[in-house]
Amino acid sequence: MNVLSTYLSRFYKFFTGEIFVLPSRTTALLLCLFLLIFPLISPNDFILRVLIIASIYAIFAASWDLLSGFTGQINFGHAIFFGVAAYTAGLLNYNLGLAPWATIPIGALAAVLVGLIIGIPCLRLRGTYLAFATLAFPLILLGIIQAIPNITYGELGIPRVDPLAGSRVATYYIVFPSMIVLGFIMWKIADSKIGLVFHAIREDEVTARASGINTTRYKLLAFCLSGLFAGIAGGLYAHFVNAGPSTLELLLSFQVIIWAVFGGIATIYGPIAGVFILYPLQKIVLTRYLGVPAELTMLIFAFIVLIVLLFMPQGLITWLRDKTEKICPRCKLQNVATRSECRVCTAELD
Amino acid sequence: MAENIIVYGLVWSGVYALLAIGFSLIFGVARIVNLAHTAFYMLAAYLIFHLNTAAGLNVYLSVFLAIIIVTITGTLSYRLIIARIRQHESTTLIVTIALAVIFQEAVLKGFGGTFVSGPKLISGETGIFGVGVLNQHLLTFGVVLLLLLATWAFLMKTRTGVAIRATAQDREVANLMGINVPGMEMITMAISAALAAIAGALVAPLGVLTPGMWMHPLIMILAVVVLGGLGSLKGSLIGAFILGFSEILVVFLAPSGAFLKTSVALTIMLIVIMIKPEGLFGIVFEEERG
Amino acid sequence: MKIVSKLAIILLIACLVMMGVSCGDEEEANELKVGVIGPMQFQMGEHHWMGATLAADEINAAGGIQVGEDSYQIKLVQVDSNELVSVPDAASAAEEAISVDNVDVLIGTIRSEAALAVQEVAMDYETIFMVCGSSETAMSEKVAEDYDRYKYWFRITPVNNTALGNLNFLLVGAVAQKIGAELMMAPKLAVFAEKASWTEAIVAAAQAYLPPQGIEVVGVWQPSDKATDVTAELTAIEAAGANMIMTALSGPVGIPYSRAWEELQIPAASVGINVMAQADDFFVNTGGFGNYEMTLNSLARDVALTEKTLPFIEAFIAETGEMPTYNAGTYDALYVLKEAIERADSVDMDDIVVELENTDYNSVAGRIVFDDNHDVTWGPGYVTALGVQWQDGELKGVWPPADGSWNGVAYEGIVDYQLPPWVVEFWTQ
Numbered sequence A: 001m002n003v004l005s006t007y008l009s010r011f012y013k014f015f016t017g018e019i020f021v022l023p024s025r026t027t028a029l030l031l032c033l034f035l036l037i038f039p040l041i042s043p044n045d046f047i048l049r050v051l052i053i054a055s056i057y058a059i060f061a062a063s064w065d066l067l068s069g070f071t072g073q074i075n076f077g078h079a080i081f082f083g084v085a086a087y088t089a090g091l092l093n094y095n096l097g098l099a100p101w102a103t104i105p106i107g108a109l110a111a112v113l114v115g116l117i118i119g120i121p122c123l124r125l126r127g128t129y130l131a132f133a134t135l136a137f138p139l140i141l142l143g144i145i146q147a148i149p150n151i152t153y154g155e156l157g158i159p160r161v162d163p164l165a166g167s168r169v170a171t172y173y174i175v176f177p178s179m180i181v182l183g184f185i186m187w188k189i190a191d192s193k194i195g196l197v198f199h200a201i202r203e204d205e206v207t208a209r210a211s212g213i214n215t216t217r218y219k220l221l222a223f224c225l226s227g228l229f230a231g232i233a234g235g236l237y238a239h240f241v242n243a244g245p246s247t248l249e250l251l252l253s254f255q256v257i258i259w260a261v262f263g264g265i266a267t268i269y270g271p272i273a274g275v276f277i278l279y280p281l282q283k284i285v286l287t288r289y290l291g292v293p294a295e296l297t298m299l300i301f302a303f304i305v306l307i308v309l310l311f312m313p314q315g316l317i318t319w320l321r322d323k324t325e326k327i328c329p330r331c332k333l334q335n336v337a338t339r340s341e342c343r344v345c346t347a348e349l350d
Numbered sequence B: 001m002a003e004n005i006i007v008y009g010l011v012w013s014g015v016y017a018l019l020a021i022g023f024s025l026i027f028g029v030a031r032i033v034n035l036a037h038t039a040f041y042m043l044a045a046y047l048i049f050h051l052n053t054a055a056g057l058n059v060y061l062s063v064f065l066a067i068i069i070v071t072i073t074g075t076l077s078y079r080l081i082i083a084r085i086r087q088h089e090s091t092t093l094i095v096t097i098a099l100a101v102i103f104q105e106a107v108l109k110g111f112g113g114t115f116v117s118g119p120k121l122i123s124g125e126t127g128i129f130g131v132g133v134l135n136q137h138l139l140t141f142g143v144v145l146l147l148l149l150a151t152w153a154f155l156m157k158t159r160t161g162v163a164i165r166a167t168a169q170d171r172e173v174a175n176l177m178g179i180n181v182p183g184m185e186m187i188t189m190a191i192s193a194a195l196a197a198i199a200g201a202l203v204a205p206l207g208v209l210t211p212g213m214w215m216h217p218l219i220m221i222l223a224v225v226v227l228g229g230l231g232s233l234k235g236s237l238i239g240a241f242i243l244g245f246s247e248i249l250v251v252f253l254a255p256s257g258a259f260l261k262t263s264v265a266l267t268i269m270l271i272v273i274m275i276k277p278e279g280l281f282g283i284v285f286e287e288e289r290g
Numbered sequence C: 001m002k003i004v005s006k007l008a009i010i011l012l013i014a015c016l017v018m019m020g021v022s023c024g025d026e027e028e029a030n031e032l033k034v035g036v037i038g039p040m041q042f043q044m045g046e047h048h049w050m051g052a053t054l055a056a057d058e059i060n061a062a063g064g065i066q067v068g069e070d071s072y073q074i075k076l077v078q079v080d081s082n083e084l085v086s087v088p089d090a091a092s093a094a095e096e097a098i099s100v101d102n103v104d105v106l107i108g109t110i111r112s113e114a115a116l117a118v119q120e121v122a123m124d125y126e127t128i129f130m131v132c133g134s135s136e137t138a139m140s141e142k143v144a145e146d147y148d149r150y151k152y153w154f155r156i157t158p159v160n161n162t163a164l165g166n167l168n169f170l171l172v173g174a175v176a177q178k179i180g181a182e183l184m185m186a187p188k189l190a191v192f193a194e195k196a197s198w199t200e201a202i203v204a205a206a207q208a209y210l211p212p213q214g215i216e217v218v219g220v221w222q223p224s225d226k227a228t229d230v231t232a233e234l235t236a237i238e239a240a241g242a243n244m245i246m247t248a249l250s251g252p253v254g255i256p257y258s259r260a261w262e263e264l265q266i267p268a269a270s271v272g273i274n275v276m277a278q279a280d281d282f283f284v285n286t287g288g289f290g291n292y293e294m295t296l297n298s299l300a301r302d303v304a305l306t307e308k309t310l311p312f313i314e315a316f317i318a319e320t321g322e323m324p325t326y327n328a329g330t331y332d333a334l335y336v337l338k339e340a341i342e343r344a345d346s347v348d349m350d351d352i353v354v355e356l357e358n359t360d361y362n363s364v365a366g367r368i369v370f371d372d373n374h375d376v377t378w379g380p381g382y383v384t385a386l387g388v389q390w391q392d393g394e395l396k397g398v399w400p401p402a403d404g405s406w407n408g409v410a411y412e413g414i415v416d417y418q419l420p421p422w423v424v425e426f427w428t429q
Helices: A002-019 A023-041 A045-071 A079-096 A100-122 A127-147 A168-191 A193-203 A205-210 A215-240 A250-263 A269-289 A294-311 A316-324 B002-030 B037-053 B059-085 B089-111 B135-157 B159-169 B171-176 B181-203 B215-228 B233-253 B255-275 C002-022 C043-061 C088-099 C112-124 C137-145 C161-183 C197-209 C231-239 C254-263 C309-320 C326-344 C349-357 C421-428
Strands: A325-327 A334-336 B125-128 B131-134 C031-038 C065-067 C070-080 C105-108 C128-132 C153-157 C188-193 C216-221 C244-249 C269-274 C294-297 C361-363 C366-368 C386-391 C394-399
Touching: A002 A023, A023 A045, A023 A168, A023 A316, A045 A168, A045 A193, A045 A215, A045 A250, A045 A269, A045 C088, A079 A100, A079 A127, A079 A215, A079 A250, A100 A127, A100 A215, A127 A250, A127 B215, A127 B255, A168 A193, A168 A215, A168 A269, A193 A205, A193 A215, A205 A215, A250 A269, A250 A294, A250 A316, A250 B089, A269 A294, A269 A316, A294 B059, A294 B089, A316 A325, B002 B037, B002 B135, B002 B159, B002 B181, B002 B215, B002 B233, B002 C231, B037 B059, B037 B089, B037 B181, B037 B215, B059 B089, B059 B181, B125 B135, B131 B135, B135 B159, B135 B181, B135 B233, B159 B171, B159 B181, B171 B181, B215 B233, B215 B255, B233 B255, B233 C231, B255 C216, B255 C231, C031 C043, C031 C088, C031 C326, C043 C070, C043 C105, C043 C309, C043 C326, C065 C326, C070 C088, C070 C326, C088 C105, C088 C112, C105 C326, C112 C128, C112 C137, C112 C153, C128 C326, C128 C349, C137 C153, C153 C326, C161 C197, C161 C244, C161 C269, C161 C294, C161 C386, C161 C394, C161 C421, C188 C197, C188 C231, C197 C216, C197 C244, C216 C231, C231 C254, C244 C254, C254 C269, C309 C326, C326 C349, C326 C361
Parallel strands: C031 C070, C031 C105, C105 C128, C128 C153, C188 C216, C188 C244, C244 C269, C269 C294
Antiparallel strands: A325 A334, B125 B131, C065 C070, C294 C386, C361 C366, C386 C394
């Protein structure tokens, strides 16, 4: 009993001290909770489908952020990780009958391998060169997939991949919590020493190297980590939608950057929020709730992205964060913008 | 066979070169990766088609009007949109993609998604080395050659050209020397958009127009500029020829693999930059001064 | 804290309100909702929609579908699959139609990838799905593999890949005969097929079966289905000495192909499948080129496949100004559905499926009978399809030959095939 109450009070303290002090964290928590109970409120299959795909893409967008947002190694061909994992998972499932719990990790490992393969040569490339070179990888793979249809099933994609779970609601309860957990892990990585080094590489690689950091190793690590998470997303996608050429298309590589930049890069939560705002907006909200004719959604979608970025070039979530929060100059903790002194060290906030 | 390869290789390399040089110019001068570049090309092609068929204008007049309209659109989108966010690299990428998508969707809504082919500027064919070549192809190549020379002369021989090159080399110093840097950037953007529009005018009669027609050339010119070295016009030119010819070679030498032509070109690009990471003629950019 | 909780509450309420709105779609009594799914921003989708609209209006005006004492009105729901731009959108759109708009039946789709994806979704919901646009055999194979799951799937048009392959060879044979007779030479064939799953069997079969029949295959060219310039390929075909080209094209590549083919005066008769050449605006789209090209088609303006063909074509042209393409097979689909429901005397999906299987309906495109795998049957006495040729800017039916030499099938309005004059000129000089 005593133990329980200690835990409860710790729990309570954590919530009041770490979460409820900031509106952003409170909102995030509430939205997570809301989405967790969402199927109980409205178990509409289509809305759940959109939310499941949004969760998968959220993992994917966050993984792009981990690589490109944090280390500044802009990846224009991020779909390669997604597609390789989706195809690996799909083929293993279709040909060997492996279950999703086996195919998804193997698919993710395949994506890590791809991260290594393209990471090593790409280490020599910098900036825009890297961006354009990475663009080529998924497109070349697409050509190969077209060329050997007896193995890859060509443009039709893998005929049948087993679903993740029997029902839509069950699938939702697999994918959505996975997204929360994976997102949290990525956020923790970004917040750790590794994340700090990634930041340093983006800001000034030469200086980072001069400070004794093996930047090559860290950049490779970024490629592999990013591949891992993107791979998990790809594997989930294969088992939910399917594994076909659309998982490697240029459109997807561009789309992931749109989501990430829209939300705000180098935050992890920015891209996740970006997906959860933009994807349902494009798929349901515009047509169903705002009465936009279906053929205009893409145009309006592009306009929204353009306008938002024009006024908030750092991304929507970053902008909101900067408006509502201040960072304490002494202890670097976030504070509500209305406060005049830091909530922990009571230093004066400007 | 060899003569076919040379003729078609020259035509398509020329088109890629035209597009890549415009892209390279604005990158070199303003450090802007303009992913909407080929959308200008698409826009021009559609404008010509519709000014000619729907509005019933003379072909040459439509071409002229289309180039003007696209140049203005390009300059305006630089002025009103791109220039405001250019210091955020990844935001620029997304905003230019958004622009391209807006143009694509606007064309789709305005002109419909049916595949159409643009009006011929000249018709008929001529035999060269025993190869039947469409006169349109000859015209394309001729105009490309002329424009490349004109661009070269403009950059090398005129005061504005020198100012543009100076800005490309070092913005801060150029600014200190009294060069109107933002002005140069505007001029470059206008030239870049005009080159894309002309490429559109030349390509419109060769293939079909679809609102998504900007994707493939965009991939190709990105590969071209990386292969040649970012910001290097000579590099873009040579890169365009290497990739243009490799596409045509695939079509002729491996006909049942014609669909792989882009993959092959991209692989060549990758191999080259693995060996020479700054491209064939690239200059290693130092970090921009803060 | 106060602002925080207020904000959160507002957000929650907003979300709940939105969800509430979403579930407000009530189904009316005595209404059969049919989702017409296709790329609505393109001609194919427009024809899907127009074909279905015509049928629905006719059926509703004639009193709807009779089930026992009740009469059901057909209500069409337009579903934009966006499949030509993004394949995954199609499955999403299908699910939205089924689970939000509560459609009872889906008809349409064109691209095989999309049709396959929509098939899976429709089967998940045990919703009848009638394809009007994709020939992919993989779909009917699924019916054979897992009947209980896939029995809700049917193909109205076109005939499947295997039949398309056979048809292609029949057309090639007809033209080869003509070349033999008029040019006194052995046919030399170049295969020009887009790289896609549906062309695989055709390409392989061409290389295997045509040479023994005395048709030499000089080479196979496989561009991307979205290629916008194929002059290089065509020049290479000319250089290879071909006097015939067998096409298997469904994508936009068909336009630059036809255009360059006539403009470069490639001395080889073009025959096969070019979906772009089936549409009325083909000539406009190619800028006036493509005359003498021959392609497979389901309808031709003056050819009466059944007594229903010409009235339908007239009605369709009156409505749209365009000749219907095979995507307008949604018209037949609705009639097939209506008859099945009336025979079943029930709106239960399983009952309807049983009666759909017993379909024997004289449609616009021929007699529709489904085979064991729910594919529309191809052959004499069933749906045969047509060979059509562009002659002086008009699409004329040229196959099956008017003399009935193909299994005694002869339709009114068939004219003779003409070799392109430049081909004749080139080879007789």
